[in-house]
Amino acid sequence: xxxxxxxxxxxxxxxxxxxxxxxxxxxxxxxxxxxxxxxxxxxxxxxxxxxxxxxxxxxxxxxxxxxxxxxxxxxxxxxxxxxxxxxxxxxxxxxxxxxxxxxxxxxxxxxxxxxxxxxxxxxxxxxxxxxxxxxxxxxxxxxxxxxxxxxxxxxxxxxxxxxxxxxxxxxxxxxxxxxxxxxxxxxxxxxxxxxxxxxxxx
Numbered sequence: 001x002x003x004x005x006x007x008x009x010x011x012x013x014x015x016x017x018x019x020x021x022x023x024x025x026x027x028x029x030x031x032x033x034x035x036x037x038x039x040x041x042x043x044x045x046x047x048x049x050x051x052x053x054x055x056x057x058x059x060x061x062x063x064x065x066x067x068x069x070x071x072x073x074x075x076x077x078x079x080x081x082x083x084x085x086x087x088x089x090x091x092x093x094x095x096x097x098x099x100x101x102x103x104x105x106x107x108x109x110x111x112x113x114x115x116x117x118x119x120x121x122x123x124x125x126x127x128x129x130x131x132x133x134x135x136x137x138x139x140x141x142x143x144x145x146x147x148x149x150x151x152x153x154x155x156x157x158x159x160x161x162x163x164x165x166x167x168x169x170x171x172x173x174x175x176x177x178x179x180x181x182x183x184x185x186x187x188x189x190x191x192x193x194x195x196x197x198x199x200x201x202x
Contacts, residue, residue: 002076041068043200047108047193048086051101051182058089104182107147108190112197114143 011019023030045067049057057063066089073082083102090098118140183190 003072040200041071043196044109047112047196047200048101048105050189050192050196051104051108052098053101056090056094056098062089100182104190105193108193109197110143111147111194112201114140114147115194115198116140116201117143 026033042064045064048067049063058066066086070082070085073085075082083106086102087095087098117136
């Protein structure tokens with residue numbers, strides 16, 4: 001609803017006729033403009049689903065609906081507010097196991113973003129200006145460094161020793177420790193998730 005309201009305001013400012021003329025200039029390629037984000041969203045949804053145990057994966061239509069709803073929440077809430085919506089499609093008795101996949105999914109999404117930024121810096125067709133290339137290079141390098149440090153910390157440092165009596169912190173540590181276990185036991189699935197998210201980004 002907020003998105004529709006924003007669209008109406010923008011159309012009033014820009015002018016519907018101006019938008020229609022732009023669509024006419026683009027021609028049939030406008031269908032690709034609509035198709036690209038749809039395909040990207042499906043790929044990102046698969047990047048999340050592959051990290052879930054097969055027995056817990058929701059129906060494709062339900063999974064996609066949850067993912068789209070979560071993206072809407074993220075757009076309105078600093079990129080994180082919609083993430084809990086993905087967990088709500090599961091029964092409370094198994095929700096804890098799905099939250100581990102959710103944490104991993106956020107990590108693989110960040111990794112794919114870092115790779116995309118790094119690629120934009122070095123692929124000549126990905127950036128049209130030297131300033132843009134330098135910006136992407138720095139952003140990509142910093143993002144990749146953060147991802148590598150996070151992975152090393154998760155792999156090297158057993159998190160259980162950081163456990164505490166504090167309920168929320170204890171749950172957070174438990175999720176991170178479970179993510180570490182999943183990363184070590186299913187590295188191919190984690191890599192597959194990164195590649196699916198990267199394909200969605202591209």
